[in-house]
Amino acid sequence: MNPKEKRETLVFGGREIEYRLKKSRRARSVRLSVSCEGAVSLTIPWRLSLERGKEFLYDKINWIIEKVDYFEKHKDKRLPKSTRSDYLANKWRALEAARERAKYFNQFYRFSFANISIRDQKTRWGSCSRKGNLSFSWKIILLNDVQRDYIIVHELCHLKEFNHSANFWQLVEKTVPEYKKIRKEIRKL
Numbered sequence: 001m002n003p004k005e006k007r008e009t010l011v012f013g014g015r016e017i018e019y020r021l022k023k024s025r026r027a028r029s030v031r032l033s034v035s036c037e038g039a040v041s042l043t044i045p046w047r048l049s050l051e052r053g054k055e056f057l058y059d060k061i062n063w064i065i066e067k068v069d070y071f072e073k074h075k076d077k078r079l080p081k082s083t084r085s086d087y088l089a090n091k092w093r094a095l096e097a098a099r100e101r102a103k104y105f106n107q108f109y110r111f112s113f114a115n116i117s118i119r120d121q122k123t124r125w126g127s128c129s130r131k132g133n134l135s136f137s138w139k140i141i142l143l144n145d146v147q148r149d150y151i152i153v154h155e156l157c158h159l160k161e162f163n164h165s166a167n168f169w170q171l172v173e174k175t176v177p178e179y180k181k182i183r184k185e186i187r188k189l
């Protein structure tokens with residue numbers, strides 16, 4: 001971790017929320033974000049004291065809790081059980097499929113992304129990072145084509161909308177009109 005970054009814990013109403021605290025020379029104002037994985041980070045401009053920066057956090061506490069809870073609730077937790085060797089045996093095939101379909105759908109979206117990787121993820125089908133990296137569970141190859149496409153489009157759309165807002169779902173819907181039905185199917189797996 002960057003030496004200027006620290007892990008801190010926010011305590012509020014009996015809840016403990018961990019967040020990443022960073023001092024930045026480039027930031028002009030306090031920045032607060034909650035990623036789609038529920039990770040909270042606070043960036044404070046160099047000249048501002050930590051105390052002032054943290055006050056900002058408490059001002060936004062309800063918003064933070066709402067976001068964290070939302071992403072927690074929407075995690076697709078039901079991935080089928082597997083072993084490490086299943087992962088090793090299938091990751092290349094999964095990578096090929098993810099690259100091919102992301103490329104296909106991105107002919108429509110034209111977003112820029114940095115890298116696609118396959119991981120031995122235990123709880124999530126896919127994830128996205130602020131830097132534009134997409135990663136998927138190798139288990140996407142266990143899904144049918146329609147379901148796999150939805151997972152790929154979902155992460156692709158996070159490149160534009162880093163949240164699950166109405167705008168986000170509208171973007172998904174443009175190439176996967178039946179996304180609601182598909183999501184339900186995936187949750188039942």
Ligand SMILES: [Zn+2]
Binds near residue numbers: 154158163
């Ligand atoms: Zn998402």
